[in-house]
Amino acid sequence: MLRAARRLAVRVPRGFRPPSRGLADDAAAKGGPIPTKLTFNLLAPHKAIFNKAEVDQVIVPGADGMFGVLPGHVPTIAELRPGMVEVTVASGDVKKYFLSSGFAFVHANSTLDVCGVEIVQLDELDPSAVSSGKSEAENALSSATDEVEKAKAQIAVDVYTTLTEALASNK
Template structure:
């Protein structure tokens, strides 16, 4: 009677011969092994049969883009107006509004977007979003951070974490908060305290600059 090890070696012998054979013989050996009526092959075939019966009745989940309206095509000529969508987590501040230009506080610097701008993705930092129309500034928002997606069809999507109209901020409160965070930064002893204070200095410093607030 064969021991367990001898039985295992004998069953593996055909595969070993295949592995040490030339290319054509090796492929034929593996094909022959795959055709054998083993428990594994039976299970695979049973699964395939059941799947072929179930799959046609499955209602697969929809992906987000399937629920979105299709993007307008790129016009043959540059349009006169820029279409802007400005979205916050809690509201849509601008929905397909036609304007002359927007100026974005990108991490690389202030970025002006006009109709026909090259497609771009820009990360935004704390600063002022200016919307221009009719030769004047239509509105200004102070935003914390986010991204702007400039598309080839003169549509710009602006998605931010927080934003508010610039005229809602109290200059005195901004000055006070900036001073408080500067004090926290100078007295911080841990990396976490320094990082939190630096964020406050950056945000309120940008807001103070936008409002023309001096220390």
């Protein structure tokens, strides 16, 4: 029995490393000092809103809640839910965008890539259009007859609700 276990143990590939989690301090110790700025890319399929911009901080709507990214953040890949992306630029101003969904990739070199399906600056949204869209989505949900219609309507209600909350917090 020990021989069988020994044979199995030998078959583990040499380059195999079990998943592990690191800390930002560990990354800094290996790669030198932590940069003072975060390199930020905010990308939609049709345009790059930020392209290699030097920013102070970005707050994104992760699937498990909002989280902030600063220079020296531990490398991460995160699914993003509908919500507000807040970008603190070098001047201290905060620019706010609504993101429908997407992914965030934090790289070891203090670069953050946020890739979204739809990204709109909050100032460009019409509150009355959002309100009427939410009403239409709620009506579609209440009148949906099959599971697919209900799922689509629920997604629309969730997105419009998040849009409404983002607009309310932007006042």
